[in-house]
Amino acid sequence: MKAGLGAGIAGLAAQGAASLRSLVPNVSYDAPTTVKLGPPLDFPDGLKFLPDERLFVFREGKTFYAVSAVCTHLGCTVRAEALPRTETATVEGKALRLTHRFLCPCHGSKYSGDGTNVSGPAPRPLAWYPLSVAPDDGQLVVDLAVEVGRDFRLVIA
Amino acid sequence: MSAMQEDSRPTQTAPGVHPRRWWSYQPQSDRESGDAIVSNFLLHWFPAKVTKSSLDWGYSFWLGAASAALYLLLILSGFPLLFLYIPSVERAYASVKDIEYVVAFGSWIRSVHRFAAHLMVAAVFLHLVRVFLTGAYKNGVGQGQRREWNWILGVGMLLLTLFLSFTGYLLPWDQLAFWAVTVGTNIASSVPLVGPTIRELLIGGRTIDQPTLIRFYALHVFVLPALLSLLFVYHVWRIRKDGGLARADRELLLERKAEQPAAPSKTYTLLGIARGTAPTVRTDSLEAPDRAVNAVPDLTRRAAIVVLGTIALVSILSALIRSPLEEAANPLITPNPAKAPWYFLWLQEIVTDTTFRIGSLTVNGAFIGGVLLPGLLIVVLTVWPWLDKSPGAAAGTWFPANRKTQNLVFIGIAIVIIILTLIGVFLRGPYWQFYWPWEAWPSIPTRI
Numbered sequence: 008m009k010a011g012l013g014a015g016i017a018g019l020a021a022q023g024a025a026s027l028r029s030l031v032p033n034v035s036y037d038a039p040t041t042v043k044l045g046p047p048l049d050f051p052d053g054l055k056f057l058p059d060e061r062l063f064v065f066r067e068g069k070t071f072y073a074v075s076a077v078c079t080h081l082g083c084t085v086r087a088e089a090l091p092r093t094e095t096a097t098v099e100g101k102a103l104r105l106t107h108r109f110l111c112p113c114h115g116s117k118y119s120g121d122g123t124n125v126s127g128p129a130p131r132p133l134a135w136y137p138l139s140v141a142p143d144d145g146q147l148v149v150d151l152a153v154e155v156g157r158d159f160r161l162v163i164a
Numbered sequence: 165m166s167a168m169q170e171d172s173r174p175t176q177t178a179p180g181v182h183p184r185r186w187w188s189y190q191p192q193s194d195r196e197s198g199d200a201i202v203s204n205f206l207l208h209w210f211p212a213k214v215t216k217s218s219l220d221w222g223y224s225f226w227l228g229a230a231s232a233a234l235y236l237l238l239i240l241s242g243f244p245l246l247f248l249y250i251p252s253v254e255r256a257y258a259s260v261k262d263i264e265y266v267v268a269f270g271s272w273i274r275s276v277h278r279f280a281a282h283l284m285v286a287a288v289f290l291h292l293v294r295v296f297l298t299g300a301y302k303n304g305v306g307q308g309q310r311r312e313w314n315w316i317l318g319v320g321m322l323l324l325t326l327f328l329s330f331t332g333y334l335l336p337w338d339q340l341a342f343w344a345v346t347v348g349t350n351i352a353s354s355v356p357l358v359g360p361t362i363r364e365l366l367i368g369g370r371t372i373d374q375p376t377l378i379r380f381y382a383l384h385v386f387v388l389p390a391l392l393s394l395l396f397v398y399h400v401w402r403i404r405k406d407g408g409l410a411r412a413d414r415e416l417l418l419e420r421k422a423e424q425p426a427a428p429s430k431t432y433t434l435l436g437i438a439r440g441t442a443p444t445v446r447t448d449s450l451e452a453p454d455r456a457v458n459a460v461p462d463l464t465r466r467a468a469i470v471v472l473g474t475i476a477l478v479s480i481l482s483a484l485i486r487s488p489l490e491e492a493a494n495p496l497i498t499p500n501p502a503k504a505p506w507y508f509l510w511l512q513e514i515v516t517d518t519t520f521r522i523g524s525l526t527v528n529g530a531f532i533g534g535v536l537l538p539g540l541l542i543v544v545l546t547v548w549p550w551l552d553k554s555p556g557a558a559a560g561t562w563f564p565a566n567r568k569t570q571n572l573v574f575i576g577i578a579i580v581i582i583i584l585t586l587i588g589v590f591l592r593g594p595y596w597q598f599y600w601p602w603e604a605w606p607s608i609p610t611r612i
Contacts, residue, residue: 030379035369058496081515081530082350083343084498086608112500113347114516114529115596127596128519128529 040152047071047140047147047163054087054107062136062149063087067104071161073149074122075134076109083113085133096121099158109133121157135159188460197458209400210459211408217455218409219466223298223562226470227291231325232396233474234284239389241277249335251381253374256337257492264489275482281329283478285507288325292318292545296574299567301549302559303406304413311410312549314402317395319545324392326507331384333505337377342493343502345372345380351515351534372495414560415455500594500608509588510581511538516596541577 042060050066057064061076061084076084087107094105098121105120116127123132134154138161141148147161182188188200188207201212217223248267250259263270295301301315330348334341345367353363368375407413457463490499504512514533519526558564563571593599594608 030368031365032369032375035364035371036373037370061496080519080528081347081354081534083346083502084496086498086500110595112498112595113343113502114512128516130519130526130528 041148041150043141044147044149046145056087060149060151069163071138071147072159073136073138075136078111078113078116078129079124079131079133080111080114080116080129083111085109085111085118090120099156101158189464191460194458197460200460207460207464210463211404212459213456214408214459214463215412215415215456217415218412219463223411224409225294226466227287227294229467229470230474231284231287231291233471234280234287235396237280237475237478238277238284241273241280244273245277246385251378253337253377256335256377260336260489271486272483275485275487276478278487279478279482281332284325285329288322292322293578297571298410298562299552299554299559299564300410302410302552302556304410304556304559305416306407306413309406311406314399314406315549316546317399317402319542321392321395321399323542324388324395328384328388328392329505329507331380331388334380335384336489337493338490339493339499340490342372342495343498344504345376351530354528354530355535410560414557417557501592501596503588503592506585506589510584513584513588
C-alpha cells in the first residue's frame with residue numbers, strides 16, 4: 008500500500024519535473040554571431056545602418072568601426088540623427104569625428120555619436136563590436152559576440 | 165389502477181418538483197425561492213437570502229459581477245477567434261488581417277474581444293479599489309471568515325488579467341506585439357543572476373521567434389484562462405464561506421451594539437454544524453423581512469441586469485469602433501514612439517524614470533521600475549490585510565473615519581498610477597519626448 012502510494016507520487020513528481028524541463032530549450036537556433044557585411048569599399052563614407060545586424064558601421068576613408076544599435080535599457084533599436092555640424096572628440100585617447108547622435112524611440116534614451124549614454128534611462132553606452140577583413144573574399148566581418156573598447160579602429164590597406 | 169392513482173398524486177407537493185417551467189426564475193413563494201437556490205444548477209452558488217444593503221448599487225457598484233461578465237464575454241468571443249487565428253510567425257498577422265477584413269462579423273468579434281479585455285482590466289482594477297476603500301477584506305462577526313485570503317486571490321486575479329492582456333496583444337504579431345515582447349522580456353532579463361535564464365524560458369530561445377509566439381499563445385488560450393477560471397470559482401466560493409459581503413457583517417455588528425449579544429443560532433453549511441467553524445449568521449438579521457430579501461429574484465435580477473448590461477455595452481461599443489492593427493512585426497524597425505497599451509503605460513513611464521547612478525554604480529530602470537517597484541506594490545497589497553489594524557466596524561462602508569489615513573495613501577498611489585498613465589497616453593511623442601496634446605509631433609522619417 009505504502010509502496011504503491013510512494014510510486015504513484017514519485018511518478019507524478021517525475022512527470023511534472025519532466026514536463027517543466029521539456030520547456031527549457033536545449034538548442035538555440037540563433038543567427039550566427041560572426042557576419043560578413045560586404046566589401047569594405049562598398050560602404051559609404053560616414054554612417055551606414057545595417058538593420059539585420061542592428062549595427063551602425065562608420066567609415067572614414069580607410070578607417071572603420073561599428074557601434075551597436077541595440078539600446079542598453081530595454082533592447083529597442085535606436086535611431087541615428089545627423090548632427091547639424093560635425094564635432095571632433097577624444098574618446099579613450101583617440102580622436103573621433105562625431106557625425107550623429109542616437110535616440111531611442113521606446114523610453115527616450117540619448118547617446119552621443121560614440122555611443123556614450125548622455126541622458127534617459129540607458130544604464131550603459133552602446134556596445135562597440137570588432138570588425139575585421141575576411142581572409143577569403145576580403146569582405147568586412149563583424150563579431151557580435153565580443154565587445155571592444157571605443158578606441159577600436161579597423162584600418163584597411 | 166389504484167397504484168397508478170397513487171402515483172399521480174399532485175406532484176407540486178413533492179420537494180423540489182414544480183409544474184411551471186420558469187418557477188426558479190419567477191418564484192411565487194418563499195418556498196419556491198429557496199428551492200430555486202437548492203435545486204437549480206445555475207443558481208445553486210447564490211445564497212438563499214441576502215441583506216438588502218449588500219445589493220446596494222452605490223456600495224459595490226457591482227464591479228466584481230461586471231468583471232465576471234467581461235470574462236464570460238472574453239471566453240465566448242475567444243472561441244471563434246481560436247478557430248480562425250493561426251499561431252505562426254509567418255501567418256499570424258495575415259490570419260488576424262483575415263479576421264478583420266474577410267471573415268463574416270470577424271471585425272466585430274475581434275473588437276468585442278479587445279473591448280472586453282480593456283474594460284476587464286479597468287473593472288478588475290476598480291473592483292480592487294472598491295474593496296480596499298471599503299475595507300472589505302476585513303473579517304467581521306462570522307466564525308471561520310478568511311476575507312484576507314479572498315483579497316489575495318483577488319490580487320492574483322488582477323495579475324492574471326494583466327498577463328492575459330499582455331499575452332493577448334502579442335498574438336497579432338504586429339509591431340506593437342513584437343516590441344512589447346522585446347521590452348517585456350528584457351524587463352524580465354534585468355533581474356540579477358536569473359534574469360537571462362527567465363527570458364530564455366519565456367521566449368523559448370535567445371531570439372524572439374516561433375517558439376516565443378507559441379509559448380505566449382499557449383499561455384493565452386489555455387494556461388492563464390484555466391488558472392483564472394479556477395481562481396474565479398474559488399473567489400466566489402469564498403464569498404459564500406465568508407458570509408457574504410463585508411457590508412452584511414457591518415449590519416450585524418451595528419445591531420449587536422444595540423442589542424444583547426446572542427449566541428449564533430444558524431449556520432449555513434453542514435460542515436459548519438459538524439465542526440462549528442463555518443461562518444454562522446444570526447437568524448434574526450438575515451430573516452428579518454425589512455433587512456433581508458430572497459436571493460431569487462432580488463439578487464438574480466440585479467446580476468442579470470449587470471451581466472446583460474455589460475454585454476450590451478461591449479456589443480455596441482465594438483460595433484462602433486474597430487480594433488487597430490499595426491504594421492506587421494518588423495524586427496528591423498522600432499516604431500517611434502513605441503507605446504504599450506494604456507494599462508501598461510504607467511510602467512513604461514516608471515522604467516523610463518528609475519535608472520539611477522551612485523558613483524560608478526548604475527542600476528537599470530528596467531529592474532527598478534519594471535521588477536522591484538511593481539513587485540513591492542504586489543507584496544504590500546498582499547500583506548495589507550494584516551497591516552490594517554482598524555476595527556471591524558470600519559469594514560463594509562465607504563470612507564470610514566478610522567481608515568482615513570490608509571485610504572488616503574491608497575488613493576494617492578492610485579492617482580500617481582493614473583497620472584503616469586495619462587502622461588504616457590497623451591503627452592509622449594517621438595523618442596518618448598513630452599508634447600502637449602495640441603502640439604504637432606515633428607515629422608521624423610520612419611526609417612533611420
